[in-house]
Amino acid sequence: MFRTLLVPAALCLSLAVSGLAQAAQPVVLYGDDDYPPYSYVENGQLKGIYTEIVRAAALAMPQYQVQLRPVPWKRGVVMLQTGEAFALYPPYSWRSERPYVRYSVPLLMEQLVVFCNQDVLARRSLQHWPADYGGLHIGVNAGFLLGDAGLMQDLQTRKIVLDPAKGTRTNLLKLMRGRIDCYVSDRLSAQWELQRIAGDSRAGTPRQAIHETAQLASQQGHVGFTVRQPAQYPYRDDFIAQFNAAIARMQHNGAIRRIVERALPP
Numbered sequence: 001m002f003r004t005l006l007v008p009a010a011l012c013l014s015l016a017v018s019g020l021a022q023a024a025q026p027v028v029l030y031g032d033d034d035y036p037p038y039s040y041v042e043n044g045q046l047k048g049i050y051t052e053i054v055r056a057a058a059l060a061m062p063q064y065q066v067q068l069r070p071v072p073w074k075r076g077v078v079m080l081q082t083g084e085a086f087a088l089y090p091p092y093s094w095r096s097e098r099p100y101v102r103y104s105v106p107l108l109m110e111q112l113v114v115f116c117n118q119d120v121l122a123r124r125s126l127q128h129w130p131a132d133y134g135g136l137h138i139g140v141n142a143g144f145l146l147g148d149a150g151l152m153q154d155l156q157t158r159k160i161v162l163d164p165a166k167g168t169r170t171n172l173l174k175l176m177r178g179r180i181d182c183y184v185s186d187r188l189s190a191q192w193e194l195q196r197i198a199g200d201s202r203a204g205t206p207r208q209a210i211h212e213t214a215q216l217a218s219q220q221g222h223v224g225f226t227v228r229q230p231a232q233y234p235y236r237d238d239f240i241a242q243f244n245a246a247i248a249r250m251q252h253n254g255a256i257r258r259i260v261e262r263a264l265p266p
Contacts, residue, residue, distance in 0.1 A: 024065040025235050029054060029087045029223065030079065033070035034167030035141070037192045037263050038090060038108075038221065046070045050090045050221060052259045053107050057246035064239060072166060074143030083228030086236070090221030094145050102227050102236075105244045106220035108260070114138075114214040115190060116182040117175050121211060126182075129214040134158040139171040139183035146184055168193045176207040184216070 031051050032039040039048040046068050058066035071079065071088070079085035081100050092110075093103050114133075116126060126132045130151075135158070140146055142164040146155075155162065163180050165171050168189050175183045176197075183190070197207075225240055226233070250256045 024063060025239075026065045026067070027086060027235070027239060028067050028069055029058075029089065030069050030071040030076045030085050031089050032073045032076065034169070035073065035090075035189060036168065036196075038110075038186075038189060039070075041070045049260055049263045050107060052263070053247070053250065053256055054089055054223065056250060056255060056259070057243055060246040060249070061239075061242045063242070064235075072143075073141060074164075074166070077143045080224055080226045081228070083226050083232065085226060086233050087223050087225045089223040091224040092145065092219040093222060094148065097145055097148065098224070100227055101224040102240065104223040104225070104240060105247050106222055107247060107256070108221050110186040110188070110219050110221055112184060112216040112219055113187045113190070113212050114182050114184050114216065115172075115175060115210045116213045117178060118209045118211070119178055120181045121213070126213040129216060130155055130158055130160060133160055133182065135160070136181040137161045137163050139163050139165060139174055139180040141168065141171065141185070142166050144184075169197065172197060172210070173207075175210055178208060182213070183210075186219075187212070 031046055031048070031054070033041045033046070035048070037048055039046070039050045041047070051068060055066075055068060058064065058068075071085075076085060076088040077091070077098075080088050080098075083100075090107060091098070091101065091103070095101075095103075114126075114129060116136075120126070120136065124132065138155075138160055140162050144164070146152070146162065163174075165174060168185060171180070171183045171185070172190065172193055174180045223243065225236060230236070247256075
């Protein structure tokens with residue numbers, strides 16, 4: 001004999017909601033672990049302007065259960081190249097140099113500048129980039145692309161040596177201690193880290209003054225999605241479409257501007 005089981009309506013709703021939550025597609029997005037104030041780890045937590053933008057966009061995509069994880073930038077780029085990572089933020093759009101990346105709509109505009117230490121400025125005039133920088137050792141963040149193939153060839157011709165190191169803080173300390181001549185960075189990121197170094201007695205001495213010497217082209221940060229291992233990410237096209245739509249709404253309603261304003265020092 002069969003009996004009909006009557007389930008209360010409230011429980012039915014609860015079960016339905018639970019089923020939807022379980023059906024959400026898990027997705028992992030990786031963020032640079034050492035690029036303050038944009039994306040960085042503090043007290044074990046992934047923070048920063050880009051992190052907050054990506055997190056807010058993900059909350060508007062209930063079909064996806066998004067987890068943000070930090071990764072060293074150079075390692076993250078390799079993970080995109082192999083398809084081990086679905087997505088990484090915030091790369092600039094270098095399509096020829098990174099054909100394995102599909103880019104989201106732009107999230108923010110960054111201003112690249114060159115900083116050089118006092119010793120270098122005492123020896124030469126640095127008015128024009130890269131013409132006046134021949135023979136110098138220029139620091140960059142590991143995995144960072146300074147420019148396209150044409151620029152890289154120009155730097156090589158001028159015997160400019162690129163010296164990669166992990167993160168903004170490490171490069172600034174190398175610059176202040178005279179271990180590199182100059183450093184290419186986003187202006188806000190460098191200024192942010194310089195404030196932290198100034199208040200940190202552990203940064204050590206001696207430290208010489210550094211100055212901004214050139215303003216390079218502005219670059220836009222994106223979320224980069226791998227085009228490798230397509231069978232592993234069958235949701236890629238839908239995710240990118242929904243993510244881009246969420247970012248467009250945030251740009252229109254001022255949400256991104258408010259995130260940036262909250263993150264900036266008073």
